[in-house]
Amino acid sequence: MGNIIEVTGLKKSFGSLEAVKKVDFTVKEGSLFAFLGPNGAGKSTTIDIISTQLQPDAGEVIIDGYRLGLDDDRIRSSIGIVFQDSLLDPLLTVEENLQIRGRFYGRSRSELQAAIEVAAETAGVFEFLKRPYGKLSGGQRRRADIARALIHTPKVLFLDEPTTGLDPQTRKRVWEMVLKLQREQGMTVFLTTHYMEEAAQADYITIIDHGEVLAQGTPLELKNRYASDMLRIKPADDGKLTALLEELGLAFERDAAGIYRIALNSTLEALGILDRCRDNIANLEIVNGTMDDVFINLTGTEVRS
Numbered sequence: 001m002g003n004i005i006e007v008t009g010l011k012k013s014f015g016s017l018e019a020v021k022k023v024d025f026t027v028k029e030g031s032l033f034a035f036l037g038p039n040g041a042g043k044s045t046t047i048d049i050i051s052t053q054l055q056p057d058a059g060e061v062i063i064d065g066y067r068l069g070l071d072d073d074r075i076r077s078s079i080g081i082v083f084q085d086s087l088l089d090p091l092l093t094v095e096e097n098l099q100i101r102g103r104f105y106g107r108s109r110s111e112l113q114a115a116i117e118v119a120a121e122t123a124g125v126f127e128f129l130k131r132p133y134g135k136l137s138g139g140q141r142r143r144a145d146i147a148r149a150l151i152h153t154p155k156v157l158f159l160d161e162p163t164t165g166l167d168p169q170t171r172k173r174v175w176e177m178v179l180k181l182q183r184e185q186g187m188t189v190f191l192t193t194h195y196m197e198e199a200a201q202a203d204y205i206t207i208i209d210h211g212e213v214l215a216q217g218t219p220l221e222l223k224n225r226y227a228s229d230m231l232r233i234k235p236a237d238d239g240k241l242t243a244l245l246e247e248l249g250l251a252f253e254r255d256a257a258g259i260y261r262i263a264l265n266s267t268l269e270a271l272g273i274l275d276r277c278r279d280n281i282a283n284l285e286i287v288n289g290t291m292d293d294v295f296i297n298l299t300g301t302e303v304r305s
């Protein structure tokens with residue numbers, strides 16, 4: 001698959017604040033791409049630029065073969081965006097909201113109705129098309145927002161924190177719908193999220209902070225590079241285990257419960273350590289590095305919950 005988005009040397013300042021300093025990344029067609037960073041990292045500014053809503057100071061953006069600044073109308077027809085704040089009218093039904101949106105795209109009445117049905121079916125809002133948007137639950141609203149973004153059958157769907165503010169069960173349902181869109185319909189999904197368990201399911205991740213790319217790769221590549229597996233040992237005899245680990249030259253920490261934590265260079269390194277310490281182990285576990293660890297190690301910031 002080729003790249004559907006190519007961003008090179010992107011820069012944007014607001015006065016003296018360099019919100020985007022030099023951002024380069026590519027997104028493969030049909031992939032689930034996660035764009036991560038702490039608050040104020042420059043994610044929204046980047047998305048606003050590549051979705052034609054904000055002019056960059058420098059850089060090149062190509063989406064679906066169209067160049068930003070030259071083919072903005074074509075870019076707009078290739079992308080759908082779900083913002084954090086909904087754009088739908090709470091007093092109108094979901095169907096009426098979709099009709100209003102769909103009319104932007106100059107279709108005949110029957111084409112519009114067909115497009116609404118497909119978008120509603122895809123986003124799972126078919127059964128409440130006739131209900132006022134304002135009367136829907138949080139998860140239903142989010143799916144209606146997604147239906148709005150799908151009405152012109154875009155190739156790339158931008159989702160800005162699509163599951164933030166939803167209860168865990170609803171979050172799961174919305175998330176499953178997003179995955180289905182990407183996996184079954186081949187849609188490219190460009191996602192920002194503060195939920196690392198969602199990011200961990202992406203095909204590719206770019207992490208930015210202070211307007212610069214800190215790291216890029218698949219979740220596995222990033223975990224291998226920026227998160228260690230952890231060996232946790234509950235000792236049979238504290239003093240002996242401390243002495244043994246020191247003798248082995250291993251760095252360790254002890255938590256409040258008296259559990260020893262040893263960062264591993266590789267999972268298999270645990271075998272040698274366990275073999276040497278076996279007589280002093282009451283209990284043990286190996287905890288794999290997570291995307292949370294990657295995020296914290298790179299940005300020095302806890303993931304916002």
Ligand SMILES: Nc1ncnc2c1ncn2[C@@H]1O[C@H](COP(=O)(O)OP(=O)(O)OP(=O)(O)O)[C@@H](O)[C@H]1O
Nearest residue numbers: 014017018019037038039040041042043044045046
């Ligand atoms: N229109 C603007 N005028 C001035 N400063 C702005 C403007 N838009 C964004 N900024 C600043 O640029 C920086 C990057 O903001 P941006 O919204 O792109 O970050 P973000 O990564 O999307 O953060 P969040 O996760 O909170 O949405 C921040 O310091 C922000 O205050």
